[in-house]
Amino acid sequence: MAVTVVQNATCTFCGCVCDDIELHAEGDRIVKAKNACSLGEAWFLHHTAERLYPDALIDGQPASLDAAVERAAEILDRADLPLIYGLSNITSEAQREAVFLAELAGGIVDSHTSL
Amino acid sequence: MGGKPACTLGEVKNRADLIIYWGGNPAECHPRHFTKYTLTPKGKFTPNGRKDRTMVLVDIRETPSARAADIFLQIRPGRDFEVLTALRAIIKDQPVDPERVAQTGLTLDQLRDLAGRMKRARFGVMFFGMGLTMTRGKYMNSSAILTLAAELNAFTKFIAMPMRGHGNVTGADTVLRWTTGYPFGVCFNRGYPRYNPGEFSTIDLLVRGDVDAVLVVGADPAATMPQPAIEHLKRVPTIVLDPKVSTTMRIARVGILTAATGISAGGTVYRMDEVPIPLRPALRSPYPTDEEVLRRIRQTLAARTDE
Structure with missing residues (x-):
């Protein structure tokens, strides 16, 4: 299978955010992470782009993305005080969306920092 | 200070x-x-x-x-x-x-x-x-x-x-600061941001049972938090976004699978010194990114609120 090489890839495992990793990708997995430390290498090799799960789960049952988004909006709409929590292992673009959603829902947004 | x-x-x-x-x-x-x-x-x-x-x-x-x-x-x-x-x-x-x-x-x-x-x-x-x-x-x-x-x-x-761990936890502080003025634990229930650790911090909110719905993204609290906090997560409707079916997704009302940050989802991550660094994902995910899903939930919620 053809190997794609990505130069200067960024590792998000720890706060060092090393941005000099050379990734070798084959199909739906990364087979080599040059320059990465042992933690970073395990991180890159562990994740794949396989379709291992359904798009979404509602009450534990497989569901479509559309239905799950609709249900999530309904839950937030009905809540008096929803909490949006986490924000650690997501991009800053997604973090900004989380803040926007918290503002619209009249809720609370919080991260790992508060622990 | x-x-x-x-x-x-x-x-x-x-x-x-x-x-x-x-x-x-x-x-x-x-x-x-x-x-x-x-x-x-x-x-x-x-x-x-x-x-x-x-x-x-x-x-x-x-x-x-x-x-x-x-x-x-x-x-x-x-x-x-x-x-x-x-x-x-x-x-x-x-x-x-x-x-x-x-x-x-x-x-x-x-x-x-x-x-x-x-x-x-x-x-x-x-x-x-x-x-x-x-x-x-x-x-x-x-x-x-x-x-x-x-x-x-x-x-x-x-x-x-x-020495920050956890990938983009520095980004969470930074983004919350430049959007709301505060680094974490920000409450919007009066229509403007308020900050009060202890009152608006997650473990306190969950243990006291103050919140009546939770959306979890980029975290797996059911694997790490104290038991009384997890009990409340089970009690209220919880929505989880994660690249895998995590411990928290298993107890959630709604779970949505997303692309893994930096592996198959692009964007920006802050280093521990608060320098933003672009990601170069090597794979294409069959799932949407957290950013896309959060935006869709927000747009759907906005449409409901307008009705």
């Missing part, structure tokens, strides 16, 4: 001649910190790399990081605040009781030696880890080390930087 004297890791690489790690174990938790940013790189004003720098490790036990250190100071558990406060006094030539210093596990001579090195350094850095921030004293310890760094600037250039 005296604010946070900060710099980038590039400045550390090019300038720092005194590197202090406090309550952290970079050799095992941030393996490339020494070689990429702090100890061995040859910088503009540190042309000989490791030879131009002194490294001090302060911790309660001798971790593998001690092997990299020139000086290892072993303090008694829970005595960080006392050591930091004694250092603040010694630096200002204030009297310090040797017997009370001895209770920290260090001698007054050891602290005087460290204080002297701090004042003589051209550019000093203290990297502090969870051994400082999550033990007895907690945020008061963080406050003490930041104040010490700020006060050292009366003598030389000195900064303090938290």
